[in-house]
Amino acid sequence: MLATSPKFKENASAAMADAGLQQALARTKPRFIQKRANAAAGLPEFERLREIGRDIKNHTIAHLDFYLETFERNVIANGGQVHWAATAEDARKIVLDICRKANARTVTKGKSMISEEIGINDFLARHGITPIETDLGEYILQLRKEPPSHIIGPAFHLNREDWEKSFREGHTQLDPDRKFNERRDLLTEARTVLRERFMAADVGITGANFLVAETGTSVIVTNEGNGDLTQTIPRVHIALASIEKCVPTLEDATSLLRLLARSATGQDFSVYTTFSSGCRRAGDPDGPEEYHVVLLDNGRSNMIGGDFQDMLRCIRCAACMNHCPVYMTVGGHAYGWVYPGPMGSVLTPTLIGVDQAGHLPNASTFCGRCESVCPMKIPLPRMMRHWRERQFERHLTPAAARYGLGFWAWFAKRPGMYRLATRVAMGTLGWLGRKKGRFAWLPLASGWTAGRDMPAPEGGTFMARYARQARRG
Amino acid sequence: MAPETPRVALFVTCLVDMFRPTVGFAAIRLLEQAGCRVEVPMGQTCCGQPAFNSGDRATAADLARNVIAAFENYDYIVAPSGSCAGQMHAHYAELLADDPNWAGRAAAMAAKTHELVSFLTDVMGMQAVTARHAGSVTYHDSCSGLREMGVKAQPRKLLASVAGLSLTEMEDSEVCCGFGGTFCVKYPEISVRMVSDKMANITATGAETLLAGDMGCLLNMAGRLKRQGSGVHVRHVAEVLAGMTGEVPAIGEGKA
Numbered sequence: 157m158l159a160t161s162p163k164f165k166e167n168a169s170a171a172m173a174d175a176g177l178q179q180a181l182a183r184t185k186p187r188f189i190q191k192r193a194n195a196a197a198g199l200p201e202f203e204r205l206r207e208i209g210r211d212i213k214n215h216t217i218a219h220l221d222f223y224l225e226t227f228e229r230n231v232i233a234n235g236g237q238v239h240w241a242a243t244a245e246d247a248r249k250i251v252l253d254i255c256r257k258a259n260a261r262t263v264t265k266g267k268s269m270i271s272e273e274i275g276i277n278d279f280l281a282r283h284g285i286t287p288i289e290t291d292l293g294e295y296i297l298q299l300r301k302e303p304p305s306h307i308i309g310p311a312f313h314l315n316r317e318d319w320e321k322s323f324r325e326g327h328t329q330l331d332p333d334r335k336f337n338e339r340r341d342l343l344t345e346a347r348t349v350l351r352e353r354f355m356a357a358d359v360g361i362t363g364a365n366f367l368v369a370e371t372g373t374s375v376i377v378t379n380e381g382n383g384d385l386t387q388t389i390p391r392v393h394i395a396l397a398s399i400e401k402c403v404p405t406l407e408d409a410t411s412l413l414r415l416l417a418r419s420a421t422g423q424d425f426s427v428y429t430t431f432s433s434g435c436r437r438a439g440d441p442d443g444p445e446e447y448h449v450v451l452l453d454n455g456r457s458n459m460i461g462g463d464f465q466d467m468l469r470c471i472r473c474a475a476c477m478n479h480c481p482v483y484m485t486v487g488g489h490a491y492g493w494v495y496p497g498p499m500g501s502v503l504t505p506t507l508i509g510v511d512q513a514g515h516l517p518n519a520s521t522f523c524g525r526c527e528s529v530c531p532m533k534i535p536l537p538r539m540m541r542h543w544r545e546r547q548f549e550r551h552l553t554p555a556a557a558r559y560g561l562g563f564w565a566w567f568a569k570r571p572g573m574y575r576l577a578t579r580v581a582m583g584t585l586g587w588l589g590r591k592k593g594r595f596a597w598l599p600l601a602s603g604w605t606a607g608r609d610m611p612a613p614e615g616g617t618f619m620a621r622y623a624r625q626a627r628r629g
Numbered sequence: 630m631a632p633e634t635p636r637v638a639l640f641v642t643c644l645v646d647m648f649r650p651t652v653g654f655a656a657i658r659l660l661e662q663a664g665c666r667v668e669v670p671m672g673q674t675c676c677g678q679p680a681f682n683s684g685d686r687a688t689a690a691d692l693a694r695n696v697i698a699a700f701e702n703y704d705y706i707v708a709p710s711g712s713c714a715g716q717m718h719a720h721y722a723e724l725l726a727d728d729p730n731w732a733g734r735a736a737a738m739a740a741k742t743h744e745l746v747s748f749l750t751d752v753m754g755m756q757a758v759t760a761r762h763a764g765s766v767t768y769h770d771s772c773s774g775l776r777e778m779g780v781k782a783q784p785r786k787l788l789a790s791v792a793g794l795s796l797t798e799m800e801d802s803e804v805c806c807g808f809g810g811t812f813c814v815k816y817p818e819i820s821v822r823m824v825s826d827k828m829a830n831i832t833a834t835g836a837e838t839l840l841a842g843d844m845g846c847l848l849n850m851a852g853r854l855k856r857q858g859s860g861v862h863v864r865h866v867a868e869v870l871a872g873m874t875g876e877v878p879a880i881g882e883g884k885a
Binding site for chain 2: 168225399482486549564565569591607608610619
């Protein structure tokens with residue numbers, strides 16, 4: 157996926173002018189927030205569970221090599237195969253190779269952000285293999301040739317009319333008189349079309365919410381059951397997962413599952429939670445003949461031991477973006493790459509470079525709401541700040557901001573000069589603005605005054621007035 | 630253990646110093662009413678948050694050292710801002726963690742640094758103020774105060790004791806107003822959209838006055854309200870609690 161993150165400002169501007177998007181955001185925002193709040197309030201140990209979740213992930217990441225090797229050993233013992241992919245390109249080649257060996261013509265797909273990260277759909281299509289998304293939102297986006305705008309609600313940015321239009325355009329066999337009045341009608345149409353695809357597919361690709369080391373199990377959660385059909389019907393199942401999805405035990409996975417759905421959709425549990433351990437055994441009624449796990453690193457192991465290690469705790473619940481006032485103003489596409497919102501603002505620069513994604517960690521007010529709801533207690537603002545530090549060190553911070561900061565810092569480090577300069581400046585501004593109490597325009601302040609007045613200072617500074625009072629006694 | 634008459638250093642904050650000196654005097658009055666001896670260390674300028682959040686750690690650390698040197702010998706450090714207090718309380722220790730000469734001093738200062746209103750109630754045990762303010766107000770929870778300093782119930786408790794005042798809560802009072810320090814000028818279009826959403830929630834309460842505990846947010850919200858011709862008055866919560874609203878026009882309003 158070509159990143160448009162360098163054009164974040166332009167993207168955001170267009171997003172704010174997009175009435176349909178704004179309607180979708182306004183409709184969805186309060187729901188997510190309320191549902192998560194209710195779910196958290198309904199579980200007395202929720203806050204304690206967040207600490208447990210954080211500790212499980214911290215422990216796993218500290219011993220990631222051990223747990224990944226344990227996972228691999230157990231997958232092999234179950235009759236499956238593990239493929240290590242250092243880069244996105246490696247992962248694409250591995251997947252293509254498996255598909256070719258299986259003589260695959262069509263591949264069904266469960267929802268997987270890793271598959272977006274490595275751009276597997278376009279790659280398979282270029283090599284003559286047809287990928288079919290089976291998550292309803294992803295399916296619509298595939299019809300529309302759009303990337304997801306949200307990590308758990310990929311079609312977050314669309315309204316019901318958009319869905320209907322996409323079906324009418326994409327499903328050319330549709331009776332024009334067919335009515336799409338309700339969500340159910342849309343689902344029925346998708347189900348009818350997808351059922352055939354599920355049966356015909358040679359390979360099924362899913363993501364993994366967790367990889368359980370002690371059992372060699374991959375775990376997925378869905379609300380539609382599409383993931384189960386993707387991984388049980390075809391002859392070959394490929395689970396695509398990044399290395400930090402690993403947890404030591406089934407017990408750990410269930411602890412994290414208790415946090416995941418509550419933080420994501422406000423459900424106590426997702427409708428389907430599916431554990432896959434290897435391929436079909438003798439006597440099993442169903443299941444694939446081959447079970448492959450592709451373990452993607454793509455820069456993640458470099459995050460261990462550095463400022464961004466905590467990001468590896470992320471379980472992709474999307475609570476951060478659901479609660480982010482910036483995400484809810486501009487939507488997910490504005491961020492310009494696979495992962496939007498606060499978690500994306502930390503992760504994207506590690507994956508595509510801070511020179512490409514530099515806007516993202518800056519486009520935050522550091523309001524801290526993301527961190528306050530993150531089930532893994534990831535200090536997202538702090539890590540966005542670490543990116544700003546990298547930019548500052550590498551002189552990627554815009555020159556005007558850099559000089560402005562330097563000018564201010566020079567005075568701030570010299571209290572005497574600072575006193576004098578602020579007294580003169582505020583005295584002047586206060587005098588100029590004394591009648592109206594505000595300015596509609598000020599030199600060098602267009603960023604502020606384009607949409608806001610600048611309130612005038614009272615006149616004089618506190619420090620000067622205080623010193624005067626002290627002298628008078 | 631807090632001494633009976635604690636020596637409190639007022640960290641004025643750069644925005645109060647420059648834009649709204651009355652808030653500094655209101656803070657002194659409230660602290661004295663609560664039984665503190667207040668001093669204003671003259672070596673103070675800025676807590677360094679703009680540099681810290683812009684990625685300039687060296688400047689932020691320099692300024693943090695200045696502040697610590699000027700403030701560490703008081704019983705408490707109090708700021709009429711959750712944002713600046715948050716910087717000192719939640720970030721100085723992290724910022725100076727690798728500096729063996731300063732790490733301990735930063736942590737010690739952080740532990741005794743407070744936001745004004747929560748200090749009055751939680752540390753000094755203030756139950757009520759003597760101020761009067763006839764009219765309806767609504768209160769915006771500034772982000773750092775709320776999430777770094779735990780300021781939520783304290784201003785509401787003291788506002789409830791102001792004679793004549795009625796508080797109407799706005800929808801989404803905990804959602805950021807879009808100020809975000811340099812964010813508001815780096816991404817003005819997004820910032821203005823956010824403050825417009827905030828303005829709609831403020832206006833919907835029908836309150837005559839908007840209060841908050843941080844000058845950054847107040848300048849932002851007042852700037853948008855005034856640009857849109859709103860008649861809502863905007864003030865720092867300390868002005869109302871100290872009974873000093875008569876001394877200065879509301880933020881963004883002229884001397885009538």
